Amino acid sequence: MSKPVAYLEGKFVPLEDAKISIMTHAFLYGTACFEGIRAYWNEDDKQLYVFRLLEHFQRMKNSTKITRIFLNQSAEELSEITLELLRKSDFRGNDVYIRPVAYKSGLGIGVKLTGIENNFCCFATAYGKYIDTSKGLNVAVSSWAHVEDNCIPMRAKVNGAYINAAYAKSEAVDNGYDEAIFMNRDGHVSEGSAENFFMVRGGKLITPSVSSHILEGITRATLMQLAKDEMGIECVERVVDRSELYICEEAFICGTGAELAPIVSVDRVPVGDGKVGPIAKKLQSLYYDVVRGKDKKYMKWCTPVF
Numbered sequence: 544m545s546k547p548v549a550y551l552e553g554k555f556v557p558l559e560d561a562k563i564s565i566m567t568h569a570f571l572y573g574t575a576c577f578e579g580i581r582a583y584w585n586e587d588d589k590q591l592y593v594f595r596l597l598e599h600f601q602r603m604k605n606s607t608k609i610t611r612i613f614l615n616q617s618a619e620e621l622s623e624i625t626l627e628l629l630r631k632s633d634f635r636g637n638d639v640y641i642r643p644v645a646y647k648s649g650l651g652i653g654v655k656l657t658g659i660e661n662n663f664c665c666f667a668t669a670y671g672k673y674i675d676t677s678k679g680l681n682v683a684v685s686s687w688a689h690v691e692d693n694c695i696p697m698r699a700k701v702n703g704a705y706i707n708a709a710y711a712k713s714e715a716v717d718n719g720y721d722e723a724i725f726m727n728r729d730g731h732v733s734e735g736s737a738e739n740f741f742m743v744r745g746g747k748l749i750t751p752s753v754s755s756h757i758l759e760g761i762t763r764a765t766l767m768q769l770a771k772d773e774m775g776i777e778c779v780e781r782v783v784d785r786s787e788l789y790i791c792e793e794a795f796i797c798g799t800g801a802e803l804a805p806i807v808s809v810d811r812v813p814v815g816d817g818k819v820g821p822i823a824k825k826l827q828s829l830y831y832d833v834v835r836g837k838d839k840k841y842m843k844w845c846t847p848v849f
Contacts, residue, residue: 547632549666550624552648555631558666568647568659573703575646576606579799581670582629582639582848583835591634592836592845593641594799595761596622602761603645606699611656612645614663621663622846628665629848640670640800644702673800676827679807679819680721680796682735684785685711689725689733691756698759705737712736722796724788724809727756732783735796738804739763740783743793743822748778755782762797762830765844769829776822788812793820795827802834803827 549561569575578600582593600618607614616624625641648662674680687710690697695704715723715736724740725733732751734740739760741750748770751757770776788794792815794806805823806814814820832838836845 547634547666547668548628549664550628551664552662555628561664561666563648563664564650566650568649568651568653569644569702571652572647572654573701573706574610574612574656574659575644575702576603576610576612576700577642577644577702578603578606578700580625580641580643581799581834582634582641582667584634584636584638585836586636588836589635589849590836591629591637591639591848592834593626593629593848594834595765595844596625596846598761600625600643602700602759603643606701607645607661609696609699610645610701612647612661614645614661616663625665625667626846626848629667632667634667634669635849637669638671639667641665641667646702673802674722674804676802676804679805679814679817681719681808681811682722682724682796682806683715683718683720683810684788685714685723685725685736687711687714687723687725689727689756691728697756698753700758708736722804722806726785730785731755732785732788733757735798735801738796738798738801741766741778741795741797742783742787742791743820744787744791746776746792748776748822749783749791750778750780751783752780760798762799762802765833766797766803766826766830769833770822770826773829774822774825788814791815793823795823803830 547558600621643665649659711723767778788809805819
């Protein structure tokens with residue numbers, strides 16, 4: 544049975560003992576950035592594979608540069624800390640979600656980023672589905688506008704920015720939907736509440752460009768490569784209008800948590816024939832094989848824990 548540990552202030556401690564002060568700057572002001580990383584258990588190999596581990600920490604280092612949270616460790620060193628954490632927790636037989644956080648750890652009042660102590664922590668937990676990906680999602684366009692890059696930088700996964708996502712997701716669920724689709728203030732589609740968005744039109748895969756105030760998603764990049772290499776489908780990055788949501792042939796959202804979740808209706812208008820589309824279904828199957836280390840062509844993305 545696993546005994547989860549956390550990494551906090553330079554050492555491994557039992558998860559239940561990993562505590563921060565209520566005066567911590569990151570808690571008071573949201574001055575932190577994070578990554579969501581998944582590790583998948585492969586029963587045949589008796590191995591836990593962390594998916595695109597280094598790429599996640601390379602993105603975190605970019606986030607820390609933007610948010611002025613300076614860490615001494617490199618992306619490679621942060622990856623090693625994470626692997627050691629997983630070994631100590633011994634998550635054999637389980638899929639795992641990993642949450643590393645770089646944060647302003649100084650104590651005190653004052654809204655600023657400079658002159659405040661920085662720190663890093665990480666924990667992991669056995670984790671299943673964030674969204675039920677076995678069936679299609681019914682989504683709604685949110686009344687909340689997506690935060691913009693010149694307000695809170697979207698190329699950084701800033702903790703405090705996710706209040707925006709929480710408003711959109713809560714509104715959608717309260718109104719009987721599964722998820723939300725954000726528009727930006729320019730009136731174009733941005734992303735889901737905490738996921739990137741794709742649609743299919745004319746047999747082409749289309750996703751909002753990075754200038755549409757989206758997170759530069761690692762799952763997004765993975766699916767674009769799999770679509771091209773395994774299905775011969777090129778992905779077009781461009782501005783997406785709201786009206787396209789109602790006439791596209793297929794749609795889905797994706798992310799580390801959501802994986803690939805097909806959409807079957809937007810604002811109660813069926814997407815295509817109202818069923819999970821063939822491209823989304825095939826891409827989802829490919830993705831699941833890749834993340835579990837079953838497709839040996841992509842083992843470079845899978846880091847073994849044990």
